[in-house]
Amino acid sequence: MSSAPIPRVLSIAGTDPSGGAGIQADLKSIAANGGYGMAAVTALVAQNTHGVRSIHVPPVAFLREQLDAVSDDVEIDAVKIGMLGTTQIVRTVESWLIEVRPPIVVLDPVMVATSGDRLLDAEAEAALAGMLPLVDLVTPNLAELAVLAGLAGSAHPRSVPPGSAHPSSAPARDWAGALAQARRVSERWNVIVLVKGGHLGTDASPDALVDGATLVEFPGVRVDTRNTHGTGCSLSSAMATLQARNHDWAASLRQAKAWLTESLLRSEELHVGSGNGPVHHFAGLYARAGLSDAETEISAATTPAQITGDWWDAIAGIRDGIDALPFVTGLADGTLERDDFLAYLAQDALYLRDYARVLARASQLAPTSEEQAFWATSASGSILGELELHREWLGGEPGATFEAHPVTTAYLNHLAAAGAGTSYPVLVAALLPCFWLYQDAGERLHTRSHPGHPYASWLDTYADPAFRMATDRAIAIVGRAAASAPTAERDAMRRAFSESARHELAFFAMFPEAPDKPSE
Ligand SMILES: Nc1ncnc2c1ncn2[C@@H]1O[C@H](COP(=O)(O)OP(=O)(O)O)[C@@H](O)[C@H]1O
Numbered sequence: 001m002s003s004a005p006i007p008r009v010l011s012i013a014g015t016d017p018s019g020g021a022g023i024q025a026d027l028k029s030i031a032a033n034g035g036y037g038m039a040a041v042t043a044l045v046a047q048n049t050h051g052v053r054s055i056h057v058p059p060v061a062f063l064r065e066q067l068d069a070v071s072d073d074v075e076i077d078a079v080k081i082g083m084l085g086t087t088q089i090v091r092t093v094e095s096w097l098i099e100v101r102p103p104i105v106v107l108d109p110v111m112v113a114t115s116g117d118r119l120l121d122a123e124a125e126a127a128l129a130g131m132l133p134l135v136d137l138v139t140p141n142l143a144e145l146a147v148l149a150g151l152a153g154s155a156h157p158r159s160v161p162p163g164s165a166h167p168s169s170a171p172a173r174d175w176a177g178a179l180a181q182a183r184r185v186s187e188r189w190n191v192i193v194l195v196k197g198g199h200l201g202t203d204a205s206p207d208a209l210v211d212g213a214t215l216v217e218f219p220g221v222r223v224d225t226r227n228t229h230g231t232g233c234s235l236s237s238a239m240a241t242l243q244a245r246n247h248d249w250a251a252s253l254r255q256a257k258a259w260l261t262e263s264l265l266r267s268e269e270l271h272v273g274s275g276n277g278p279v280h281h282f283a284g285l286y287a288r289a290g291l292s293d294a295e296t297e298i299s300a301a302t303t304p305a306q307i308t309g310d311w312w313d314a315i316a317g318i319r320d321g322i323d324a325l326p327f328v329t330g331l332a333d334g335t336l337e338r339d340d341f342l343a344y345l346a347q348d349a350l351y352l353r354d355y356a357r358v359l360a361r362a363s364q365l366a367p368t369s370e371e372q373a374f375w376a377t378s379a380s381g382s383i384l385g386e387l388e389l390h391r392e393w394l395g396g397e398p399g400a401t402f403e404a405h406p407v408t409t410a411y412l413n414h415l416a417a418a419g420a421g422t423s424y425p426v427l428v429a430a431l432l433p434c435f436w437l438y439q440d441a442g443e444r445l446h447t448r449s450h451p452g453h454p455y456a457s458w459l460d461t462y463a464d465p466a467f468r469m470a471t472d473r474a475i476a477i478v479g480r481a482a483a484s485a486p487t488a489e490r491d492a493m494r495r496a497f498s499e500s501a502r503h504e505l506a507f508f509a510m511f512p513e514a515p516d517k518p519s520e
């Protein structure tokens, strides 16, 4: 059996003798993600989990010798660039890149450590930006992104005289602002930007890949730990390594995030320093090799995203079933009879009114004010949705009762039962498919809308970015609840989720009604 070749990955970065960041973290990350790590040192940094004490920069000619020693002998599959420190170092690495042209180049534009210590001279920022055309993926945090976005606005980054202030943008305060800055950077230098929302200060930790106008988002959940020293170094090295195997940035980020989240979740198993400790790069490998003393087993699905991802995969048959239903195909191509469409909407209005009550119950049980507010807002949105259905399509009084179809009643009974219990995790798992399946099918349906389509105004509602964000938020909440739930409760969550998914399929399948069978 032949296995995939082991990628040879070179890190060009500074050091961290305490092992959590810089080149030491890069080598662990490369190894943990299945690569062979190599390292050329740009600067020696005396630092630990509390911060940076001093920096020693060896002559750049020696850096060039290190780089040549590797590239003269080894075929390099990917390069990860971290701390560069000075303009001279930037120029040295840049000229080596131009000569060697490694197939994959990932740049973590390290400027300031989380501790607040500068790791790049201010006047070297423009030189760093000037290197971006040689880079495939750049992975700035929000502060670094703001600097690059500011430079993207100037005529030429190198036209900024050394030492003078450059046109910096303020760090984005929300996700939309970060994505807008990333787009500027991506378009200016034709580079893919990995946007990291970890510094937004919310309990979500989203990431996104921005390639010009193309955007792929990855919802993430914040792990409650101080051990985040070196997360940026570790993620960028993991991306370089995984990309050399996958040749697919989105797949690489999905894998890298799952690995990093697991390494953050298990970072408490390490006892390194008394400040912001390192992530546990090998947590998953140790656990699977039986080397972990941790009481809780690390299963293949421990992280929130992995758990909800597994549940989603398990209902693939239901998702395919929904796509193939005559109601859905008829809605897409506009051939669905109007009476069938209106009959469906009447059931939807009935459903939304009671779904809102169950959402309100989730708000009542929510463990944090933020989740309480999220479910309350969703409940309000659901009632407004019912009113809108009456106003736009159904006529009649809002709240007017249609006769409930047995399928609608069965779905609402299932949700009411979940709401009648006291398990918030099980309740939110039952609520999730209505967000997720509707949003998923809706994205495809929306692409079929056009000005002459009889249901265009309905299909267009599927493109609402606010609904997409709400869905991501619901997935993140459920994933986090599942990750910390005891096994029995997590199993109950999975069952509640699949049961709701089955009801969703039945709901979409209600119309057109099958003709009555002739009596025997
Ligand atoms: N507490 C956390 N929980 C989950 N993910 C985190 C956490 N801290 C950082 N990350 C993730 O680690 C990666 C790098 O994070 P970030 O802190 O933004 O970069 P940097 O270390 O360069 O400042 C991002 O994908 C971010 O979402």
Ligand SMILES: Cc1ncc(COP(=O)(O)OP(=O)(O)O)c(N)n1
Binding pocket: 013, 014, 015, 016, 021, 022, 023, 045, 047, 082, 083, 110, 112, 113, 114, 115, 119, 228, 229, 230, 231, 232, 233, 234
């Ligand atoms: C030598 C060196 N390089 C980079 C960093 C910064 O690490 P990063 O992963 O961006 O995040 P923090 O460690 O600042 O949280 C560093 N400290 N040292």
